[in-house]
Amino acid sequence: MDFIIAETLKAVNALYQTQLAENDINLQQTRKEFEGQATIVTFPFTRFSKKSPEVTGNELGEYLQQHVSQIASFNVVKGFLNISLKDEHWIDLFKQNVSQADYGSIPSKGRKVMVEYSSPNTNKPLHLGHVRNNLLGFSVSEILAAAGYEVIKSNLVNDRGIHICKSMLAWQKFGNGETPESAGLKGDHLVGKYYVIFDKEYKKQIDELKEKGLAEEQAKKEAPLIREAQQMLQQWEAGDEQVRSLWSKMNSWVYAGFESTYKKLGVSFDKFYYESNTYLLGKDIIQEGLDKGVFFKKDDGSVWIDLTADGLDEKLVLRADGTSVYITQDLGTAQLKYNDFRMDDSIYVVGNEQDYHFKVLFLILDKLGKSWAKGLYHLSYGMVDLPSGKMKSREGTVVDADDLINEMIETARQRTEELGKTEGFNTDEKDALYRMIGMGALKYFLLKVEPKKRLLFDPNESIDFQGHTGPFIQYTHARIKSVLNKASFNVDNASFPDELTATERDLIIELGNFGKLIEAAAADHSPAIIANYVYDIAKLYNRFYHEETILKADDERVKNFRLLLSFSTANVIKKGMNMLGIEVPERM
CATH class of the missing domain: 3.30.1360.70 (Arginyl tRNA synthetase N-terminal domain)
Incomplete structure (x- = not known):
């Protein structure tokens, strides 16, 4: 306007x-x-x-x-x-914009954005927290692409460190050559199983040492298992052939498991970075910072930066023995990513427990004079909680992503069959529908809430065909498709009335906001804006469906207009839901 x-x-x-x-x-x-x-x-x-x-x-x-x-x-x-x-304004808006097949397309902005998300550890399977991370990262990528940005989706895999060695050592000691095939387990679950075994055995050793009179902190340091894990890490860093071979084998199991989960979640990546390749990269940047006077050395040889004038504190960037800390690696990886892609903006999708870390990281890069540091952004998100007792977890503490996905699909099956929404479907079509509804419910529930907010996820509440849910929107899309199929609708038969009813006008006005909402969601890095917009469209369409006659309209011109309005609504719902990574069914 x-x-x-x-x-x-x-x-x-x-x-x-x-x-x-x-x-x-x-x-x-x-x-x-x-x-x-x-x-x-x-x-x-x-x-x-x-x-x-x-x-x-x-x-x-x-x-x-x-x-x-x-x-x-x-x-x-x-x-x-x-x-x-006047109605003629809204009819013209609908005719010239909303009803067009490419409606919602935004021209290229000529800017390149990297979105880094997932960032799993290779010592355990993905869990509920990873699910929110992956869905956020993928959806933000899709929204930015829809808003005209060139997007690179990246994943920094944490594939080295003491936690990885714990799984390796436990498998070496207690695994008896077990493989994913022999165990009948996904590779990430198998490796995660040995991480848990390590923890149990380690706690036993701590208790034994405490019984012998050692203080708890001393017992934690002197337990044989942790010493062996530390030794294994040193061997890994020294390039020991046997340790590296075991590490490669177990990581390959995990990657196969991750790939299966990513496929179920419907997320993908354009570029993988591995901590094993990047953890030493920051040392050149530390030297650069020392040369520029941005960092300083203490008497013990450790390197620091003083950020107290910026309201932060002094931060260690390199240990006295010359080994890296997390910030060292992240400085190097940030430079590597920029060297690889020369992007204008770089978004890190990481939980809010890392807020301080990213403030420090971005500030250091800015002080080092990196021109691209102004384009760095931390998409900080809150934790996901579950109602007590609502969902089982494999180890009793963390909800496994695969278990969550399977439960969502099973709940979708039960609900859909109870409501009799699969009449005329064969077995394969039913299975595809249950997966679409289950995953749609999960994704929509997690994405409709602003990323920064902590949220309570109730699997049962998320699969409700009448509530503020993904299945309600999916069902609305299927309802529209049913109307269009009954009418054998052809877009070439479209016609336009001289005046509108209130519900027609309200629906056109809301559909007319689609481009503006895509831009807003991209600017705020918030899938919630799109999720809530599509829900509003679905509600308005259902009101229109109940208040206006479509297929039996007396005037053929009005009937064809209402069919085109239905077609255009389905188009916006589908495009909006696709930005959330959610599929919509053609029938239900």
Whole structure:
């Protein structure tokens, strides 16, 4: 509705001999409880109109109604000028934009963005926290691509360190040559099993040492298992052939397991980085920082940066023995990623427990004079909780991603069969539908909440065909497709009425916001904006479906228009849900 801003500038100049810029006009969509579709905030104009906000609003409204053919009427509520546009404006918007097959497409912005997400450890399978991370990262990538950005999806795999050696050592000691095939387990689950075994055996050794009189902290350090794991890490770093061979074998099991879970989640990556290849990279940057005076050395040889003037603290960036800490590696990896892709922006999808780490990382890179540091962004997200007792977990503490996915699909099967929504489906079609609904429920429930918020995920609540859920939106899409199929709808038969009903108008207005909402979701890195928008569209369509006659409309022109409106709604729902990584069924 840019023309309203342009006309308001003319009105202000004509009425009050004042020239304003476009950003001086506060134009909003009219709130649902008031009449109108566009609202101009008039409070700022009183300084030059020298009149009350109400009088100013009425003067502007009268001028606009006289000079702008699209305006039907106006009303003023305090300092808000509410404008109602003629039906011909909305019909033209629908005809020229909303009804087009490519509606929602945004031209290229000429900017490149990397989104790094998942970042799993190769000592255990993916869990519920990883699920939110993966779904967020993938959805943000899809939204940015829809908004015209070139997107690179990357995954930094944490494949080295003491935690990896713990699984390796436990398998070596207690595994008896077990493999994923012999155990009948996914590779990531098998390796995770030995990580748990290590922990149990390690705790036993600590208790034994404590019984012999050692303090707990001392017992933790002197337990034979942890010493062996530390020795194995040293051997790995020294390139020991046997240790490296075991490490490669067990990691390959884990990668096969991860790939299977990623496929079930419907996420993918363009580039993988591995900590085993990047953990030494930061040392050159540390030297660069020392040369520039950004870092300083303490007497013991350790390297630090003083960030107290920035409201942070002193941060260790290299140990006294010359070994890396996490920030060392992350500095090097950030430089490597930029060297590889020369992206304008780089988004890290990482839980909020790492907020401080990323503040430090980005600030250091900025102080080092990295021109690309301004484009770094931490997409911080909250934890996911489950209602007590709602879902089993393999080890009693963490909910495994594969278990969660399987339970969601099973719950979808039960609900769908109870409601009798699979009539005429063969077995394969039923299985595909259950997976689509189960995964749609999981993804929508996790993505409809703003990323920064901690959320409570109830699997049963998420699969509700009437609630604020993925299945409700999926069912709405299937309902529209059913209407179109019954009518043997052909887009070439479309026609347009002279006037609209209230529900038709409301639906067109909301559909007309699609591009604006994609831009907003991309700017805020928030799939929740798209999720809630698509839900609003589904609700509006269901109201339209119940209040208006479609297939039995008396006027053929009205019938064809309502079919095209249904077709366009399905198009927006499908595109919006696809940005969330959610498929929508053609029938149900």
